[in-house]
Amino acid sequence: MSxxxxxxxxxxxxxxxxxxxVLAVASTAQKDAALxxxxxxxxxxxFTLLEANQRDLLxxxxxxxxPAARDRLExxxxxxxxxxxxxxxxVTLPDPVGELLEETFRPNDLRIRKVRVPIGVIGIIxxxxxxxxxxxxxxxxxxxxxxILRGGKEIFHTNSAFAALITQALHATGLPGxxxxxxxxxxxxxxxxxxxxxxxxxxxxxxxxxxxxxxxTENSTIPVIKxxxxxxxxxxxxEADPELAEKVTxxxxxxxxxxxxxxxxxxxxxxxxxxxxxxxxxxxxxxxVKLRGDARAAAILARAGLAAxxxxxxxxxxxxxxxxxxxxxxDSLDEAVATINRDGSGHTDAIITRDAAAAxxxxxGVDSAVVMWNASTRFNDGFEFGFGAxxxxxxxxxxxxxxxxxxxLCSYKYLVTGNGQxxx
Numbered sequence: 313m314s315x316x317x318x319x320x321x322x323x324x325x326x327x328x329x330x331x332x333x334v335l336a337v338a339s340t341a342q343k344d345a346a347l348x349x350x351x352x353x354x355x356x357x358x359f360t361l362l363e364a365n366q367r368d369l370l371x372x373x374x375x376x377x378x379p380a381a382r383d384r385l386e387x388x389x390x391x392x393x394x395x396x397x398x399x400x401x402x403v404t405l406p407d408p409v410g411e412l413l414e415e416t417f418r419p420n421d422l423r424i425r426k427v428r429v430p431i432g433v434i435g436i437i438x439x440x441x442x443x444x445x446x447x448x449x450x451x452x453x454x455x456x457x458x459x460i461l462r463g464g465k466e467i468f469h470t471n472s473a474f475a476a477l478i479t480q481a482l483h484a485t486g487l488p489g490x491x492x493x494x495x496x497x498x499x500x501x502x503x504x505x506x507x508x509x510x511x512x513x514x515x516x517x518x519x520x521x522x523x524x525x526x527x528x529t530e531n532s533t534i535p536v537i538k539x540x541x542x543x544x545x546x547x548x549x550x551e552a553d554p555e556l557a558e559k560v561t562x563x564x565x566x567x568x569x570x571x572x573x574x575x576x577x578x579x580x581x582x583x584x585x586x587x588x589x590x591x592x593x594x595x596x597x598x599x600x601v602k603l604r605g606d607a608r609a610a611a612i613l614a615r616a617g618l619a620a621x622x623x624x625x626x627x628x629x630x631x632x633x634x635x636x637x638x639x640x641x642x643d644s645l646d647e648a649v650a651t652i653n654r655d656g657s658g659h660t661d662a663i664i665t666r667d668a669a670a671a672x673x674x675x676x677g678v679d680s681a682v683v684m685w686n687a688s689t690r691f692n693d694g695f696e697f698g699f700g701a702x703x704x705x706x707x708x709x710x711x712x713x714x715x716x717x718x719x720x721l722c723s724y725k726y727l728v729t730g731n732g733q734x735x736x
Contacts, residue, residue, distance in 0.1 A: 328460050335457065378634065385442065434513070440467050458492070513534050516535070517716075544574065548664050552665050562599060576632050578592070605620040662684035663685055
């Protein structure tokens with residue numbers, strides 16, 4: 313069986329590589345036509361897509377998920393409308409392929425241009441996130457990349473339904489159907505084959521829990537763009553506006569707690585902790601959040617009659633992905649920055665303050681992909697940044713960092729024009 317799967321996945325990757333050469337030189341109009349067709353097919357296929365999603369939701373794998381994970385898995389009319397909208401937004405974005413990055417003329421009259429080009433074939437490995445199928449296909453198509461999708465078994469029927477629509481759209485607009493392919497099995501042996509196909513696949517992007525990302529990174533011979541966890545902090549500075557602090561912190565934690573850019577950690581400056589922490593904590597508790605505090609935070613909350621359990625050391629570096637938040641009191645902005653750089657994951661962190669100088673110090677000092685000032689961590693998102701759908705949020709420091717949109721899915725090459733120059 314493993315040998316058969318290896319043959320299947322290798323053949324699929326070869327077809328993807330061939331399709332990538334066609335897609336790399338496809339016109340913007342042709343790529344946009346395929347995207348418009350995908351969006352139209354999503355709009356016209358709600359019944360089929362929701363039926364497939366219900367099959368997944370009723371599976372034993374889905375039933376075993378916690379509420380936050382099931383929320384990521386579930387589709388409804390609104391989410392399908394949002395997916396179609398995200399594809400149409402990608403249509404409106406400039407095509408990055410062929411963009412001139414630099415141009416120089418050498419003393420011998422050689423003209424050297426540095427231009428954006430597709431990466432080639434990108435493998436996307438993900439768990440219970442049906443939106444990834446559409447988001448990644450749209451961004452890969454627009455940036456001229458072929459993609460191989462491998463979703464989790466708990467979302468297999470939904471992914472298959474989306475993949476069928478994408479293939480239909482590609483054929484209808486004259487692009488190779490192999491430009492977007494879903495591995496037709498969730499068997500781990502198929503994934504293990506994909507991870508070793510470094511002559512056919514140029515890049516892997518895992519999206520899911522830390523376990524999945526570490527497995528891919530440790531077993532792949534292909535470069536991996538990754539983020540392990542989203543341990544995101546909100547720091548309430550001594551100059552924080554109380555109303556704004558409450559509004560932003562509650563949104564960052566509760567708007568959608570099961571995603572990587574939801575806030576998991578709260579730091580409060582000691583100078584305002586006695587008054588500000590109870591106000592913010594009460595608003596969080598009212599939304600169902602369970603707080604885990606250090607000794608100072610727990611004492612302040614107890615005096616205010618608010619419930620908080622004692623935090624363990626593991627809580628201070630946890631990605632809860634649930635209505636749970638760890639709370640600490642810090643004595644200075646510098647301590648907040650040091651705490652975030654030590655205990656965070658380099659994903660998204662925010663300061664709430666009216667002090668522009670403090671905000672500038674925080675944004676310069678925190679070593680994360682995105683650092684917010686007076687805004688929710690939930691805005692670290694390709695759609696919110698105006699990139700259209702994102703392919704992921706990278707906490708790496710090489711090639712891509714933060715939300716990965718069209719430009720981050722490109723490499724570059726040099727085009728050199730001469731008139732007979734030879735090297736002496």
